[in-house]
Amino acid sequence: MRRLGAHMSISGGLPRALERGRTLGCNTVQFFLKNARSWRSRVLDDGERGEFLMLKDRLGLEPLIAHCSYLINIASPNPSLYERSIEALREELLRTQALGIPYYVLHPGSPTGTGEQEGLYRIARALNLLLQDLQGVMVLLETTARGIGSRFENFARILEMLEEEQKVGICIDTCHLWVAGYDIADPRGYEETLKELDDLIGLEKLKVVHLNDSKAPRGSGRDRHEHIGFGKLGPEPFRWLLQDERLKELPFIIETPKGVTPEGEDWDEVNLRILRSLEGEDEDKGDSGGYRP
Ligand SMILES: [Zn+2]
Numbered sequence: 385m386r387r388l389g390a391h392m393s394i395s396g397g398l399p400r401a402l403e404r405g406r407t408l409g410c411n412t413v414q415f416f417l418k419n420a421r422s423w424r425s426r427v428l429d430d431g432e433r434g435e436f437l438m439l440k441d442r443l444g445l446e447p448l449i450a451h452c453s454y455l456i457n458i459a460s461p462n463p464s465l466y467e468r469s470i471e472a473l474r475e476e477l478l479r480t481q482a483l484g485i486p487y488y489v490l491h492p493g494s495p496t497g498t499g500e501q502e503g504l505y506r507i508a509r510a511l512n513l514l515l516q517d518l519q520g521v522m523v524l525l526e527t528t529a530r531g532i533g534s535r536f537e538n539f540a541r542i543l544e545m546l547e548e549e550q551k552v553g554i555c556i557d558t559c560h561l562w563v564a565g566y567d568i569a570d571p572r573g574y575e576e577t578l579k580e581l582d583d584l585i586g587l588e589k590l591k592v593v594h595l596n597d598s599k600a601p602r603g604s605g606r607d608r609h610e611h612i613g614f615g616k617l618g619p620e621p622f623r624w625l626l627q628d629e630r631l632k633e634l635p636f637i638i639e640t641p642k643g644v645t646p647e648g649e650d651w652d653e654v655n656l657r658i659l660r661s662l663e664g665e666d667e668d669k670g671d672s673g674g675y676r677p
């Protein structure tokens with residue numbers, strides 16, 4: 385059985401994300417460390433940290449994955465935003481370390497108006513600054529829908545510029561790869577995408593996979609997540625990923641829209657069930673868990 389989970393809300397405190405994941409039947413969970421749309425960070429007191437660590441051991445959710453908040457932009461050409469981003473990132477990484485979380489997913493950021501090369505340089509500079517003090521946490525740069533991070537070459541270039549490249553890995557997102565132009569819905573395109581990733585970065589650098597279908601067409605650059613099998617990707621690429629021997633140790637996380645189906649079922653439950661059935665299904669049966677989008 386693959387390690388399969390969802391991005392969970394931290395409303396009510398960080399330990400609640402773990403409990404929510406457990407209730408859904410996840411065996412890995414991703415969450416924000418704080419409100420993702422605010423610079424402010426709530427103080428994490430000893431009680432909350434203690435409860436988190438206790439639940440982490442008890443619930444067997446592995447690995448836990450922290451996701452960066454949205455305001456951080458370490459590619460920014462604006463000096464004050466750049467500095468602020470570095471400080472916010474430092475705080476989030478220290479919190480990740482204090483909570484014993486092995487992976488921290490980071491959006492590479494946008495060079496807004498300036499060139500890609502300068503943006504890549506600023507990202508590498510910020511990471512070099514922050515990684516020195518970091519122990520036991522790997523920063524995973526996530527593939528993006530457009531701009532920096534939408535081509536594997538971008539990650540190869542950043543890794544080259546790092547002093548401690550062993551502390552940085554990659555997180556791929558199926559929706560982002562697709563809208564960035566990678567044809568992962570075609571069997572040959574799927575193979576070529578993985579080969580390109582291996583050639584330019586190395587498959588061993590890939591640590592987390594985000595499973596999201598896409599509302600937007602390939603190459604559109606528009607990041608709109610859809611339920612598994614209900615979007616432009618369809619169920620096939622998810623089956624290939626979940627049955628790919630090369631990826632069998634990796635955690636797979638859904639970040640599909642929240643809410644309930646017209647039948648009143650929780651969408652996370654439905655998406656996870658579809659993925660579990662794709663994982664165990666033969667190619668020629670072509671039946672995605674009774675769900676026909
Ligand atoms: Zn993602």
Ligand SMILES: [Zn+2]
Pocket residue numbers: 557559560607608609
């Ligand atoms: Zn996205």
